[in-house]
Amino acid sequence: MKEIFAGEAPPAPAALAAKVRTLAPSMTRSMQRVAETVAADPAGCAALTVTGLAERTGTSEATVVRTARLLGYPGYRDLRLALAGLAAHQQSGRAPAVTADIAVDDPIADVVAKLAYDEQQTLADTAAGLDTVQLGAAVSALSAAGRIDIYGVGASGLVAQDLHQKLLRIGLIAHAFSDPHLAVTNAVQLRSKDVAIAITHSGSTGDVIEPLRVAFERGATTVAITGRPDGPVSQYADHVLTTSTARESELRPAAMSSRTSQLLVVDCLFIGVAQRTYESAAPALAASYEALAHRHSPRGSQR
Amino acid sequence: MKEIFAGEAPPAPAALAAKVRTLAPSMTRSMQRVAETVAADPAGCAALTVTGLAERTGTSEATVVRTARLLGYPGYRDLRLALAGLAAHQQSGRAPAVTADIAVDDPIADVVAKLAYDEQQTLADTAAGLDTVQLGAAVSALSAAGRIDIYGVGASGLVAQDLHQKLLRIGLIAHAFSDPHLAVTNAVQLRSKDVAIAITHSGSTGDVIEPLRVAFERGATTVAITGRPDGPVSQYADHVLTTSTARESELRPAAMSSRTSQLLVVDCLFIGVAQRTYESAAPALAASYEALAHRHSPRGSQR
DNA sequence: CCAGTCGGCGAAAATATCTTTCAAAGGTGA
């Protein structure tokens, strides 16, 4: 038989369209129809069985298999697999179009993609822009701290609470304040071995700068987590950790990306401290995990 | 409601590893073996027939098919197709090498890089695994809601508050509860046009399931944001939004990635609602921005 | 113009693969 020739090529990865063109002249009419259909719509054809594709091209199963062979695959099954791969490839190829801003009439799927992309970008930017020396210094201070006060209002307040929860979990004495009065009142108590952390995206939120100033003046080690390292908050900060600022838009307020960025910084602080205090942190973490387990209803399909 | 779940997701494109992780806990031992094998080597498995894969995992064909079903495919054939697609995908996008776990003695710079990478991964997985139909339905319900109650305790409580803040900002009537008693007490008030949202990573946190159940029984539209869509919480949820689960480690508790994932979902909800209610949301957003501006100290290094 | 030959083609048989069923093994709680 003449198809010895067909075995010449390996499975052939993605250059299917090219192969079809090259081989087309040596194909019979029916086979050409199959090959063209397949090249034109890999994704659609990947969903079809031999019979389905035969019908769609107005040919028979045998012809489809013959075509697959000619294209270099052992049989239709493998052609179909390759087709699926090709489809996935094309799919990803047209993804980068999500860099645009989120519009009012974007379909929900686009919103998800764009948001995820933006937040990923924010994370990358933050990681790249974070000063590891400052971070290390802050970690050292926290690890040795007698008491830790954290200030944050609005969206940053949630980040403050997040850090608070985490630090508690590894056995540190921490407090988070969203109430400026309470914050200042408590800041007065701080001493030199203590640490105060202010979280503010704008770098100029009076409500958190004020307690940080008090802490600073009391001799505590002060840390600022801010998107504006040149802002007023830095005046009273021994260590400044910079969060990144993504472009914002009407539908995507700054709070969203700043939060992502702040949380990454806070997580880094947490892990850093957990490393340094591993001896005491590990059992504390395990213990809090244990305690939680009992709050989950025992039943349910968990195994 | 929970059994329908298997068909919940469309073929699922690339987030297979994430899906495996999400669903692993609800799998039997044998199925886990199959799922892990498949996740670890998509390309290799794509070349195998049911029988082959069954042999390789030391299980039976039936188990392989069952696993494929659980992962959301109609049968093994389709899983295999998806695998081929995934393989092609991986082929092109060679992943970076920072995938290692965070160790106790990692320098701080590595911690930053790994954390950022992991969270990016979590975002990608979440976005890929999010059912846009369910999301759209949840958005519709929220947009038309008379009142919105949000339940979350622990780390998820912060996410609940985040959503709460955002919804308030666009003029919706929302409440976040971390106190289970208050939550239930208020859930009783809900009526059919209202919406209740439960946020729980484990899917089995009694403290948030209880109020959701009450809301469900009162006829409110209920939404669950959970990493375990097969967990008890889904019983009382009209719409289930699945968050992804990243591998965790001693130093990197699950709470960290689940939070990232939950926040993305919550952001998507928010943007979705903001789009639908644009007429009223835009001025409300602008107004809240205005109001905040006054809380920031006017310029530069004042004081 | 006709008979003979050849390649292309598809129907259907043969085979491989996938899916479902069912009963036994293993585990769990009373």
Add this chain to the structure above:
DNA sequence: TCACCTTTGAAAGATATTTTCGCCGACTGG
């Protein structure tokens, strides 16, 4: 320990793929 439920794989049943086989039309030489 026993009854009950879950998990699991063997084998039957259903589909899909591959192969076989012969028809059909086209071309060729008489």
